Amino acid sequence: MAKAIREASGKALLCKYIASLTASGENRIDIPFSCITVTPGSDITGITNANPWLETRPLVAKPDQLIKRRGKLGLVKVNVDLAGAKEWLGTQMGREIEIGAAKGKLQNFIVEPFVPHKQEEELYVCIYANHTGNTVLFYHEGGVDVGDVDTKAEHVDVDINDTLSVEQARTLVAKAPQEKQDVLVSFLQLLYKAYNDLYFTYLEINPLVIQGNSVYMLDLAAKLDATAEFLCKRHWGDLEFPPPFGRDALPEEAYIAELDAKSGASLKLTVLNPTGRIWTMVAGGGASVIYSDTICDLGFSSELANYGEYSGAPTESQTYEYAKTLLNLMTRTKHPDGKVLIIGGGIANFTNVAATFKGIVQALTEYRHKLQECNVSIFVRRGGPNYQEGLRIMREVGSKLNLKMYVFGPETHMTAIVGMAFGLMPIPQDRLLEPASSSLMRNLSVGSVVPKSASGNSVIIPGGTGVKTMVTLWSPEQEAQLGKHKPLFTPTTKSIVWGMQPKAVQSMLDFDQLCSRESPSVAAMVYPFSGNHKQRFYWGNKEIIIPVYKEMIEAVRKHPDVDVMINFASLRSAYDATMESLAMNQFRVISIIAEGIPENLTKKMNQEAKKRGVTIIGPATVGGIKPGCFKIGNTGGMVDNLISSKLYRPGSVAYVSRSGGMSNELNNIVGNMTNGVLEGVAIGGDRYPSSTFVDHIQRFHDDPAVKMIVLLGEIGGVEEYEVCSLMKSGKLFKPMVAWCTGTCAKMFASEVQFGHAGAHADADRETADAKNKALAEAGAFVPTSFDSLGTLIQEVYSQLVAAGLVVPQPERDPPSIPMDYNWAQELGLIRKPASVMSSICDERGQELLYAGMPISDVF
Numbered sequence: 014m015a016k017a018i019r020e021a022s023g024k025a026l027l028c029k030y031i032a033s034l035t036a037s038g039e040n041r042i043d044i045p046f047s048c049i050t051v052t053p054g055s056d057i058t059g060i061t062n063a064n065p066w067l068e069t070r071p072l073v074a075k076p077d078q079l080i081k082r083r084g085k086l087g088l089v090k091v092n093v094d095l096a097g098a099k100e101w102l103g104t105q106m107g108r109e110i111e112i113g114a115a116k117g118k119l120q121n122f123i124v125e126p127f128v129p130h131k132q133e134e135e136l137y138v139c140i141y142a143n144h145t146g147n148t149v150l151f152y153h154e155g156g157v158d159v160g161d162v163d164t165k166a167e168h169v170d171v172d173i174n175d176t177l178s179v180e181q182a183r184t185l186v187a188k189a190p191q192e193k194q195d196v197l198v199s200f201l202q203l204l205y206k207a208y209n210d211l212y213f214t215y216l217e218i219n220p221l222v223i224q225g226n227s228v229y230m231l232d233l234a235a236k237l238d239a240t241a242e243f244l245c246k247r248h249w250g251d252l253e254f255p256p257p258f259g260r261d262a263l264p265e266e267a268y269i270a271e272l273d274a275k276s277g278a279s280l281k282l283t284v285l286n287p288t289g290r291i292w293t294m295v296a297g298g299g300a301s302v303i304y305s306d307t308i309c310d311l312g313f314s315s316e317l318a319n320y321g322e323y324s325g326a327p328t329e330s331q332t333y334e335y336a337k338t339l340l341n342l343m344t345r346t347k348h349p350d351g352k353v354l355i356i357g358g359g360i361a362n363f364t365n366v367a368a369t370f371k372g373i374v375q376a377l378t379e380y381r382h383k384l385q386e387c388n389v390s391i392f393v394r395r396g397g398p399n400y401q402e403g404l405r406i407m408r409e410v411g412s413k414l415n416l417k418m419y420v421f422g423p424e425t426h427m428t429a430i431v432g433m434a435f436g437l438m439p440i441p442q443d444r445l446l447e448p449a450s451s452s453l454m455r456n457l458s459v460g461s462v463v464p465k466s467a468s469g470n471s472v473i474i475p476g477g478t479g480v481k482t483m484v485t486l487w488s489p490e491q492e493a494q495l496g497k498h499k500p501l502f503t504p505t506t507k508s509i510v511w512g513m514q515p516k517a518v519q520s521m522l523d524f525d526q527l528c529s530r531e532s533p534s535v536a537a538m539v540y541p542f543s544g545n546h547k548q549r550f551y552w553g554n555k556e557i558i559i560p561v562y563k564e565m566i567e568a569v570r571k572h573p574d575v576d577v578m579i580n581f582a583s584l585r586s587a588y589d590a591t592m593e594s595l596a597m598n599q600f601r602v603i604s605i606i607a608e609g610i611p612e613n614l615t616k617k618m619n620q621e622a623k624k625r626g627v628t629i630i631g632p633a634t635v636g637g638i639k640p641g642c643f644k645i646g647n648t649g650g651m652v653d654n655l656i657s658s659k660l661y662r663p664g665s666v667a668y669v670s671r672s673g674g675m676s677n678e679l680n681n682i683v684g685n686m687t688n689g690v691l692e693g694v695a696i697g698g699d700r701y702p703s704s705t706f707v708d709h710i711q712r713f714h715d716d717p718a719v720k721m722i723v724l725l726g727e728i729g730g731v732e733e734y735e736v737c738s739l740m741k742s743g744k745l746f747k748p749m750v751a752w753c754t755g756t757c758a759k760m761f762a763s764e765v766q767f768g769h770a771g772a773h774a775d776a777d778r779e780t781a782d783a784k785n786k787a788l789a790e791a792g793a794f795v796p797t798s799f800d801s802l803g804t805l806i807q808e809v810y811s812q813l814v815a816a817g818l819v820v821p822q823p824e825r826d827p828p829s830i831p832m833d834y835n836w837a838q839e840l841g842l843i844r845k846p847a848s849v850m851s852s853i854c855d856e857r858g859q860e861l862l863y864a865g866m867p868i869s870d871v872f
Contacts, residue, residue, distance in 0.1 A: 014770035015214040023235035071127040084157040115259025135220035146173040151185035155220035173616040177205035212241035241611035259763040278327035289318025296358030298768025299672025314760035332372030344383035351388030359678035361397025363647035370403040392430040396423030502643035512581030517646040527661035605631035629703030635673030637694035664689025667713035668723035686807035698769025707735040728755025737791035751793040755781035
């Protein structure tokens with residue numbers, strides 16, 4: 014995840030690292046660096062005593078708060094002595110300024126030696142990341158008036174496995190003064206090595222000045238890949254990632270960031286407006302963006318207080334800490350119209366909804382009086398594993414604590430609660446939740462599991478699409494010209510699972526049973542932290558044994574029919590596990606679940622996979638699903654959701670999504686609005702997914718069984734434009750419904766990094782609005798918002814049915830899948846007599862122990 018650093022930090026990091034390279038005799042050049050930081054309360058006398066150059070050299074002073082174009086804004090004081098610098102800092106420190114829509118105070122300044130030079134000496138250098146490596150830009154004219162360097166500058170692309178060569182560097186500096194070219198070539202090579210080794214994702218130096226063998230970086234802007242901290246900590250040190258200008262760093266944000274760093278889950282919190290009326294506590298990186306979009310689309314952007322998300326199965330205690338922190342912020346001020354808390358989310362794939370809700374309930378209970386004093390209305394919508402119990406708990410606590418709480422499940426469109434919260438949609442009073450046990454038993458019993466069709470009004474969705482849908486029908490001749498379809502998964506696909514993930518494996522086996530597969534889709538597991546052994550799983554009513562190997566090479570040798578690897582390794586080991594698997598030359602598909610793999614490592618994996626003809630799904634994904642054939646890990650959630658979304662048999666719609674959580678929401682939408690999903694893939698939320706939208710869309714399009722395609726993109730990246738080009742070429746003629754989330758970004762006064770690492774626009778082309786416009790112009794059906802996505806999918810599908818291109822088939826009942834004892838016990842569906850009875854009572858409150866374990870853990 015790219016995060017901006019201060020100018021002083023960037024210069025210090027580069028100078029120190031380059032100095033270590035030149036100290037070994039490599040490309041000897043001098044990069045002078047002296048700098049001090051001044052903040053409110055700084056001891057200027059002490060700083061001066063420690064840095065005597067401040068009294069002997071002319072100085073430059075400027076704010077160091079991620080402000081762009083400081084020179085043009087008059088925020089740089091040049092060529093002054095120490096007294097002049099002090100005077101200027103005295104007038105600027107604490108001054109409130111407005112830059113665009115962002116308003117903030119100047120509180121962090123740097124003072125450096127002034128380097129006398131002429132305007133024509135100024136140069137421009139920029140390095141930024143791309144999908145396969147990095148791009149280096151150089152322009153022989155720099156400074157505040159450099160203009161559009163993207164079109165004017167010389168540039169070269171460098172593969173992630175290569176270094177900047179002498180030839181490439183000389184090409185870049187060919188228009189620079191001849192006497193400076195040798196120094197520039199050496200500097201650019203060193204700079205690129207430092208950029209790559211230190212995991213920069215963006216670096217701009219403007220101006221750059223060369224005087225003899227000395228290189229002066231007069232102004233610098235930089236971003237680092239924060240996920241690479243475990244690799245670069247010894248070089249980075251205690252590096253600060255400050256918030257963008259206009260937004261103060263709150264201790265609560267720092268606390269959540271600390272929780273996030275210590276957790277295997279994802280916990281994010283950004284406070285946008287501390288006195289705002291609308292607060293969100295959303296599960297899922299993709300869903301969190303969509304809720305923010307909806308709030309802004311309805312005209313309440315100025316009242317949105319925060320952006321945040323929790324995902325990846327956080328524990329009850331982690332969710333409690335997150336919820337407590339948010340409620341503390343929310344209830345510090347009152348609003349005349351009361352406040353709104355949106356506890357939303359899509360349909361979870363693997364997160365135990367009840368467990369996370371217990372943490373939220375604990376926080377709500379603790380803050381119940383403040384919530385009542387602030388007149389807070391709470392709207393809840395969630396689905397996924399154990400959601401029935403979770404929603405029951407929420408409804409119960411709302412009644413018990415006398416809170417204004419409205420609770421909905423997956424029968425309600427994900428963002429419908431936003432319209433309800435603002436009085437723009439009626440709140441259905443007849444949607445009372447059933448007890449968890451009765452709802453589950455109904456959903457799992459054969460013969461009554463298939464939801465009503467769209468015409469049966471079984472789902473609460475917002476109104477019309479506002480989009481004219483006239484599907485251009487294609488001819489049999491066009492379909493005959495489709496490329497040869499190469500499916501990723503078939504009913505006989507077998508996989509190896511890397512990591513001890515028994516729940517995910519059991520979920521895959523239960524899906525196999527629903528699809529009436531003849532053999533299990535999981536052949537083996539690999540777990541390097543134990544010896545070879547076997548694990549028991551259920552295959553329907555029977556128990557089966559799946560071998561677990563310590564080494565991948567042995568698993569591959571003993572299971573030559575396996576061609577899919579599902580990688581559950583952590584972000585620290587996922588790269589090594591993937592590269593080892595690629596070297597086996599046996600896998601056609603590898604899915605990488607881990608989020609937060611450093612971008613450079615991801616690019617190297619992508620290169621190796623492409624060279625070997627392997628499709629990688631991910632990183633940062635839940636995977637994919639092909640109804641009737643195969644599913645990756647936890648994709649699609651538990652049995653009840655697999656059934657309600659009709660994922661046990663193929664439909665006619667294929668989708669590709671960035672977000673894993675939202676892929677399950679798409680399963681629900683497509684399952685209710687059409688005859689169901691034929692295949693779905695979540696390519697992953699990281700900046701550089703291995704397989705892209707166009708890779709899967711082209712494959713879907715070549716499948717005669719696919720009649721329409723759905724694309725759910727998001728802000729950040731440019732992969733959607735490849736789809737636009739394919740559509741304009743005429744090679745993609747089947748109808749596609751597309752939407753990119755993140756339209757709310759333009760409403761925020763300062764930059765916001767959304768939940769996914771890739772969900773950040775570095776240019777206008779990467780904004781959600783620009784991509785939605787381009788997709789519409791290319792011929793895709795683009796709704797006006799996510800709210801109307803389902804309705805638009807239904808409209809396009811209905812036209813295909815009317816034209817006879819889709820012939821709905823009678824539904825079949827899926828096989829009945831028994832529920833595991835432990836899960837049934839957790840849901841309260843079964844009971845058993847106590848195994849131990851004791852008349853011993855300890856009034857001190859300590860629980861009885863058996864062999865050192867609490868008795869409740871034993872029985």
